[in-house]
Amino acid sequence: MKNINIILVGAGNVGKAFLRVVHEKKDFCLKHYRLNLKVPFIFSSKGAFCCPLCEDSQEILRKLYPEFTFEESKYWKPGFSYTQALSSVDPGVLAECTPSNIKDGEPALTIIREAMETGWNIVTANKGPLVVDFAGLIKKARKNKVTLKISGATGAALPTLDVALYSLAGTEIYRAEGILNGTTNYILTRMMEGLIYSEALREAQEKGIAEPDTSLDVEGWDTASKILLIANAVYGTGLRLQDVKREGITSIPQEIKNESQKKGKNLKLLGKILKNGHKVRLEVALSILDSSHPLYMVNGTEKGMTFYTDNMDSVTVTGGKSDPRGAAAALLKDIINIYREK
Amino acid sequence: MKNINIILVGAGNVGKAFLRVVHEKKDFCLKHYRLNLKVPFIFSSKGAFCCPLCEDSQEILRKLYPEFTFEESKYWKPGFSYTQALSSVDPGVLAECTPSNIKDGEPALTIIREAMETGWNIVTANKGPLVVDFAGLIKKARKNKVTLKISGATGAALPTLDVALYSLAGTEIYRAEGILNGTTNYILTRMMEGLIYSEALREAQEKGIAEPDTSLDVEGWDTASKILLIANAVYGTGLRLQDVKREGITSIPQEIKNESQKKGKNLKLLGKILKNGHKVRLEVALSILDSSHPLYMVNGTEKGMTFYTDNMDSVTVTGGKSDPRGAAAALLKDIINIYREK
Numbered sequence: 001m002k003n004i005n006i007i008l009v010g011a012g013n014v015g016k017a018f019l020r021v022v023h024e025k026k027d028f029c030l031k032h033y034r035l036n037l038k039v040p041f042i043f044s045s046k047g048a049f050c051c052p053l054c055e056d057s058q059e060i061l062r063k064l065y066p067e068f069t070f071e072e073s074k075y076w077k078p079g080f081s082y083t084q085a086l087s088s089v090d091p092g093v094l095a096e097c098t099p100s101n102i103k104d105g106e107p108a109l110t111i112i113r114e115a116m117e118t119g120w121n122i123v124t125a126n127k128g129p130l131v132v133d134f135a136g137l138i139k140k141a142r143k144n145k146v147t148l149k150i151s152g153a154t155g156a157a158l159p160t161l162d163v164a165l166y167s168l169a170g171t172e173i174y175r176a177e178g179i180l181n182g183t184t185n186y187i188l189t190r191m192m193e194g195l196i197y198s199e200a201l202r203e204a205q206e207k208g209i210a211e212p213d214t215s216l217d218v219e220g221w222d223t224a225s226k227i228l229l230i231a232n233a234v235y236g237t238g239l240r241l242q243d244v245k246r247e248g249i250t251s252i253p254q255e256i257k258n259e260s261q262k263k264g265k266n267l268k269l270l271g272k273i274l275k276n277g278h279k280v281r282l283e284v285a286l287s288i289l290d291s292s293h294p295l296y297m298v299n300g301t302e303k304g305m306t307f308y309t310d311n312m313d314s315v316t317v318t319g320g321k322s323d324p325r326g327a328a329a330a331l332l333k334d335i336i337n338i339y340r341e342k
Numbered sequence: 343m344k345n346i347n348i349i350l351v352g353a354g355n356v357g358k359a360f361l362r363v364v365h366e367k368k369d370f371c372l373k374h375y376r377l378n379l380k381v382p383f384i385f386s387s388k389g390a391f392c393c394p395l396c397e398d399s400q401e402i403l404r405k406l407y408p409e410f411t412f413e414e415s416k417y418w419k420p421g422f423s424y425t426q427a428l429s430s431v432d433p434g435v436l437a438e439c440t441p442s443n444i445k446d447g448e449p450a451l452t453i454i455r456e457a458m459e460t461g462w463n464i465v466t467a468n469k470g471p472l473v474v475d476f477a478g479l480i481k482k483a484r485k486n487k488v489t490l491k492i493s494g495a496t497g498a499a500l501p502t503l504d505v506a507l508y509s510l511a512g513t514e515i516y517r518a519e520g521i522l523n524g525t526t527n528y529i530l531t532r533m534m535e536g537l538i539y540s541e542a543l544r545e546a547q548e549k550g551i552a553e554p555d556t557s558l559d560v561e562g563w564d565t566a567s568k569i570l571l572i573a574n575a576v577y578g579t580g581l582r583l584q585d586v587k588r589e590g591i592t593s594i595p596q597e598i599k600n601e602s603q604k605k606g607k608n609l610k611l612l613g614k615i616l617k618n619g620h621k622v623r624l625e626v627a628l629s630i631l632d633s634s635h636p637l638y639m640v641n642g643t644e645k646g647m648t649f650y651t652d653n654m655d656s657v658t659v660t661g662g663k664s665d666p667r668g669a670a671a672a673l674l675k676d677i678i679n680i681y682r683e684k
Binding site: 021025028029033135157158159162163166167169170171172256291294296297306309311312313314315316317318319320321325326328329330332333335336337340 | 371500504657672
């Protein structure tokens with residue numbers, strides 16, 4: 001049995017779901033993976049829950065379950081710093097769940113760098129720091145002999161990178177296409193069923209599928225970020241967000257929609273990776289799929305990705321829960337796989 | 343860089359494809375995984391190619407490429423034994439590619455056991471020994487601190503077990519359904535297009551999709567074997583082939599076929615895993631899928647599998663090359679992942 005200390009940074013929807021999943025899966029992880037998960041530190045935007053000496057922090061957390069109102073606990077310390085936490089217990093995994101900031105990656109980028117330098121492995125659900133400096137973080141991880149896993153930021157419960165790096169190990173992936181954003185796929189699906197864009201968008205917002213500010217989704221930035229991270233992780237490239245040719249779904253010509261409908265085709269916003277020799281090209285493009293395309297039936301908020309390889313032909317993965325619990329389960333999966341590989 | 347000695351046992355279609363893939367991917371594996379693959383021993387049914395002291399056995403093999411007519415090489419030794427090979431070089435991976443024998447698993451079972459006892463990891467494309475004694479082999483692997491990987495026997499280029507064990511780590515899989523046999527799926531697809539069973543079967547045989555003896559496929563034995571291996575690997579159960587409730591596709595009532603066609607549904611032979619508490623039930627059943635089922639569009643020789651989990655919803659994987667090269671690539675993938683995990 002191995003004790004694994006986890007520092008959670010960010011106690012929003014995904015962070016709280018992660019605590020619930022870790023809590024529910026404690027015995028499961030002990031039995032199946034011989035990992036004893038502990039969460040001695042939890043940082044929210046307002047302070048920290050600190051329980052480094054607790055015999056079983058899970059037991060303490062259980063009393064706060066399911067809402068985790070840390071502020072009411074005697075372990076709540078408003079002024080506690082990351083630096084203190086990182087050096088108070090044996091390094092394990094820092095789970096980074098702060099809100100995504102693809103402009104400069106902060107505050108996550110600074111936290112992740114410091115954690116790596118003190119021997120902590122990283123799992124993250126946050127695209128921000130990875131979009132800004134994935135190459136630098138990978139280099140720092142190698143230097144400090146720690147692992148960085150990013151399933152939470154590249155499809156979450158849909159295993160995109162796992163399939164590319166593990167299930168397709170040894171193959172050359174020369175092309176990949178993914179429906180990687182549930183909000184845009186929901187809007188497009190409803191548009192193919194007859195709604196106009198503004199109606200479909202409003203419906204998605206009313207159902208809580210789309211955020212109030214949808215620009216990151218509908219303008220293709222979220223898909224661009226994911227395809228960028230997947231490509232950089234698979235090929236070791238240092239591509240940047242501005243290298244992704246990108247379009248959104250906000251101004252689809254009526255005739256394209258009509259023609260797709262008439263011919264029984266489907267409109268999808270695809271993130272695409274195209275490799276030619278050493279050159280990797282990335283784009284987010286509105287695409288018309290016919291029924292022979294493996295992602296043709298991926299509708300509503302569902303996601304999916306197809307990898308085209310030299311020796312295994314194409315492999316497609318679809319599904320995976322698109323909510324905080326799915327993202328939380330992806331973080332836990334990455335933690336388990338870090339220790340499998342060490 | 344790590345030198346990896348590989349002993350190949352079985353130089354039929356899959357074994358030869360494996361040699362070709364290892365040969366073509368030598369530089370790729372060195373660059374991407376820092377693994378230097380060497381194949382000092384190759385056993386066919388007639389003898390062995392032995393090159394333990396060759397500076398680079400790949401270089402020697404290159405001269406035999408692409409047909410690998412070992413018998414003409416000066417390294418050919420008709421009477422050489424496995425035992426000698428296993429102890430002549432540093433243990434690496436034994437790749438087992440002899441023909442499948444689900445009756446008693448031999449000769450593979452004896453070879454695998456001996457290899458494990460002398461410190462060799464195992465990758466295999468052969469269901470036989472795994473169907474007969476998976477639990478015993480897993481126990482022996484643990485005892486000898488070696489790894490047994492079986493992608494080649496559980497979908498090959500379609501990553502079924504990888505997804506279940508790696509991509510879905512930490513989840514509880516409570517149900518799984520797979521189209522795991524390309525031959526039966528081809529026959530069923532053609533039947534849904536109007537052929538009767540005997541016509542579809544003959545066509546499959548003419549196209550080289552079905553073997554001359556198709557009973558293992560069309561009576562559901564192949565699907566039953568795969569579902570058995572996947573379940574035993576995922577749950578650590580010791581289920582046996584006789585525990586799988588099984589039907590084939592040889593006598594489908596005409597009215598079932600007609601009704602499926604009329605309603606736009608699809609007939610599939612599904613391998614099913616159903617977990618209820620600690621009880622795991624396995625069956626191979628002809629199933630009528632409507633268009634909402636994730637495997638509805640998996641037609642022809644294509645395969646696919648859906649896993650239903652507690653925290654990630656369902657995840658479906660489809661595709662993967664169904665030929666010796668796909669199986670060979672799956673063996674190489676398993677070798678790479680063994681060393682990633684050590």
